[in-house]
Amino acid sequence: MKAVIMAGGRGKRIASLDSSIPKPMFRLCGKPILEYQLQWLKKQEIDEVILVTGYLGHVIREYFGDGTGAAPEGGRNIGIPLKYINEESPLGTAGALYYLKDTMKEDFLLINGDIIFDIDLERFYKAHQTFGGLATILTHPNDHPFDSGIIEADEKGLVRKWLHKEDKRKWYGNRVNAGIHILSPGLFLHAERRGLFKQPQRVDLDREILRPLIEDRQLYAYMSPEYVKDMGTPERYRMVERDLLKGKVEKRNLSRRQKAVFLDRDGTMNEYRGYIRTPEDLVLLPGTGKAVKRLNESGYLVIVVTNQPVIARGELTEEQLREIHDRMETLLGEQGAYVDDIFYCPHHPDGGFPGEVASLKIPCSCRKPEPGMLLKAADKYNIDLKNSWMAGDSERDMRAGKAAGCHTAGVGGLQNADFTCGSLAEFVDFLLGREEGD
Template sequence: MIAVIMAGGKGTRIASVSTEVPKPMIPLCGKPVLEWQLECLKAQNITEILLVTGHLHQVISDYFGDGSRMGMQISYLVEESPLGTAGAFYYLKDRLDGDFLLLNGDVMFDVDFARFVQAHQHYGGAATIFTHPNQHPYDSAIVVCKENGQVVNWLHKEEKREWYANRVNAGLHLFSPGIFEWMKAHGMLQKPEKLDLDRQVLKPLLADGLLYGYQSPEYVKDMGTPERYEMVQRDIRSGLVSARNLANPQKAVFLDRDGTINKYVGFLRSAEQMELLPQAAQAIRKLNEAGWLVILATNQPVLARGEVSEEELTEIHNKMETLLGKEGAYVDAIYYCPHHPDKGFAGERPEYKIECSCRKPKPGLLFRAAQDYHIDLKKSWMVGDSAADMGAGKAAGCKTAGVYGEKSGDESFATLAEFAAFLCGREKA
């Protein structure tokens, strides 16, 4: 597979770090971000690279040459005048005849591309974008997907709804060769012209059902501001960047929802009732920054009882993610059990009135997450405010921590914030 890397950025937002090299050549821990990208690709046997350059092209070509010193084959497409993030497709159409990666040259990443490619081939669309949660969804474009991965909405910053899931386009893309015929059919590629990849190519694919999103918690960070640049350098030094590649076993903190993240109100039936507990967002952010996957595992019998629809539950979780995102925190995934075996409720849904393997204290939700994200359950924690949470964690082989009065876990803490301080402090010791 060929990887096309858009390496022509000027880096105006990060000019205080460096103005003498193009953005992909800004050094991170002594090495250009573009070199980190190429090393990640090389480690996964992706060795044929096409660099789309422009601004200070010679700096890039002098450094990498033909790629032979890295054991790669590097060729160049030089834009004499800027063509935007998708104008290069005019030239790519004559050079590519199979699936190809298109990567932004100014992001730091270490991801398992085999998983990404497998998902793209399974979806069968014209394009698959790599999506993930981030610490600043409020100033990012939000991607809305169906359960099968199909993207059904693309909300730019000026288009966001009140509540939204923290799912952001990370700047890594997979395309099938059919994208060129689709672009031609939509009046593009007739001549070299400036095109915006997100607004003029990816978002319009939604109307034809041809765009999919691959969700992953792996490390992908834009280092385009001085603050994010320093954060990426810290993450490289700590080993977090490489550790988050899903080829490696992951460590996770599984969190109950009601009474652990948000205030307990009995059966929570509407987004209006969702209110984060004090310091919950700060605790989750601490876990995020320390490299733990943070995964929600919650029983939601209100679905079986017919008191909340899937759409209403999604809105509740969207509000939770929005509130967390405003504080720079996020959950990597949400798993919920919709079942409730007891019958006799008005409006109940018979398909959910079953004995299942996912309703805590059974461990099914944790097992599903472990399968999806290569989680080492023995190195993970289940945290919650009930004996059912502790039971699920123990049945899955996790360590357990009770919060807000729950005493049946391996450890107990007054608040989620105290647990996060304990866990992150223990790792630093």
């Protein structure tokens, strides 16, 4: 597979750190962002990398040369052949693809040049092949969704809506475009039919190439909790440098075993108000945002597992449940926190409710105290259950956690748990304090 890196960015917000180099050449722990990217691509056995340069592009070319150290001008020996497309005038985030339309005959990777990441490419590519669309974008939750592009996709990964920063939004799921894409060659024909790539011109990748694929059901999203962060501001830059020093970046690659904290929802994260039927009914408990944020920063995956029998009883649709969870993710995002995924059980074994959904009135393996949701998450994210925790406020949460092989934390003074605590915040204090002690 070939890879294309869009390395022409100037980085206006981060230029205060150093305006003499292009954004992809900013150094983290003594090494340019772009060098981290190229070293990762080498590990993934990428055949060739095409660097699209612009602002101060000569700095990149002089540093890397042809990637093998064999070019007349020398350069860093990365071990991957490098080619360059230099934009004499800015062509936006996708205009330079015009120069590749006749040479890209197979699926290829397209990466933003200002991100640090470590992902399992094999998983990502298998998902793209399964989806069968013209493009698959990697999406992830982040700690600033309010100023990011939000992707809405169905359970099969098909993108239904793309909200840009300027688009009106109320409640939204924290599923953000990460800047890593797998594109199929048919994408060029799709763009040409819309009048693009007839000649070199300024083109916006998200708005003019990818977003129009939604109507034709050709755009898919691959959701991943793996490490992907941009260096858009000096604050994020310093955060990424800390994460590199701690080894956090490579640990989140899903080829490695992950640790998770599974959280019950009602009574653990938000106020218990019986069955919640509207977004406004969901109110986070004090300290929830801060506790979840600390788990995010610690490297634990944070996964919600919740029984929702109101769906089987016909009192709530799955779309309405999505809106409730969108509010929860919005409220967490406002505090710089996020959950990596949400699993819910829509079943209920008992009948006799007006409007009930007969197909969901069944015994199942996912309704807590059964461990099905935890086991499904473990399979999806390569989770080491014996080093993970289930935190909840009911006996069924504890039984589900134990059945899955996890440690258990009883919230609200719940006994019969490995650790009993008054709140989620107290549990996080205990968990992270114990790890610091180790």
